Amino acid sequence: MKKSMAVLLIVTILSLTACNIGSEPAKESREGSFIYIVKDNEVTIIKYDGTEETVIIPDRISNKPVACIKDKAFSACSHVKEVFIPESVKRVGVCAFDDTEWYKSLKDEFVVVGDGVLIKCNQTSKDIVIPEGVKSLSSTFYKAGDGGFFDAVIYLPATLKKIDDYAFYKAFGHIIVCNTEQIEEIGQSAFEDSTVDRIIISDKLKSIKDRAFATTDKTVKRSMTIEMTGGGYYVGTQKKVKLPFATSLGKDIFYGLDGNMETVKFEDGTTAITKDMLTCLQSFAKFFIPGEVTCIEKDIFPEGAIIYTEAGSAAEKYAKDNSVKVLILPESFKDRALEKLLIPAFLSADLEFTYDNMQIITSIQIRDQVEGNVYDHYRVYVIVQAATGAKGIEHILKQDNVKSLEDLKFFTKLEYLLLESAIIDGSVDCAVLKSMPALKEAVVNNESLK
Known part of the structure; x- marks a missing residue:
């Protein structure tokens, strides 16, 4: 017994020593x-x-x-x-x-030191072509212009394999970053709190480090577009960010960005979802799976995952058979113009556009009037409010007219409806409003219907 305790003590000491x-x-x-x-x-x-x-x-x-x-x-x-x-x-x-x-x-257009480190860029043109031979972007190299390039397109050289930590940190000016086919890594906080609008990547990207695209400014709803060639998946509900399945992801990469960035959307046309596809996606919580998917490997979703899919799909069956929470997405609205108006307002309220969430909406407003007697002739003002207190407000570019309100039948808890916009057709079908028991007040184009 003493001998066993002595051996255990020695092993413990060695383990602690190794850890230290x-x-x-x-x-x-x-x-x-x-x-x-x-x-x-x-x-x-x-x-x-x-x-x-x-x-x-x-x-x-x-x-x-x-x-x-x-x-x-x-x-x-x-x-x-x-x-x-x-x-x-x-x-x-x-x-x-x-x-x-x-x-x-230092006044040169590009100041490159050491083994190809760009430490300063003094160029102020709209097209900034970083020279070949640059292998590293010194953090905040752009600060020569006091933080911004202003509507610039930045072309990266073939010699640059990594966008370094903090490279574009707090850079502003509506920037597009191109020529990234060779980039294998995007460093920690590389684009944090920047106004880089668009990045084009390839399936060669191996890793994205912590907080690479995060934002801490809660007063501005910032979004970003990441385009890529080849197959991959979308992050967020707006389908603006596309990444390769094999890219490893750090923590809080999209923290604070607009568009429900804890969400994965598989591309239309996807027919199978495998373990390899989800290896790097374990930090996500919500998975939108199209109806075309017919095969899903077992035990591949992270704990607490929610699957969003169509009624009767293989994904719905998989979720029920494997005790994964599932929410059914609505079929396409009969009036697609109404659907296009409501989806962005839902997302603004941090609500996915599902049947379940439609049934907690108590108020919908669609109107042209912005403040007082001020009208926006190009956009429509959409507000949804839920019983939980969630509220979403969006200005959306005008589109085809709404000709039917029949799809409002899914909003079983709707109490208040205000439709005062030129986008609501003058002969819009309002018959469904009579069969909505929770509806207390409805005004459509200045006419009170309930």
């Missing part, structure tokens, strides 16, 4: 005015505290290559007028040199 070794932070060391750490046999300079106006960064320290300049390494170094960076440097962190007089004086 793995979790120890890299030790800080000094070489002249440089404070640095060593990780993976490479040197990262984390701080310069010298007083020299001309700084020569060594290519090696302790016989190891200097590969990285960390975030704000030269903060409070306004006295530095010249910096020489060796070719061994592969990465430059956030605002590493921003405080120096040297960085502020």
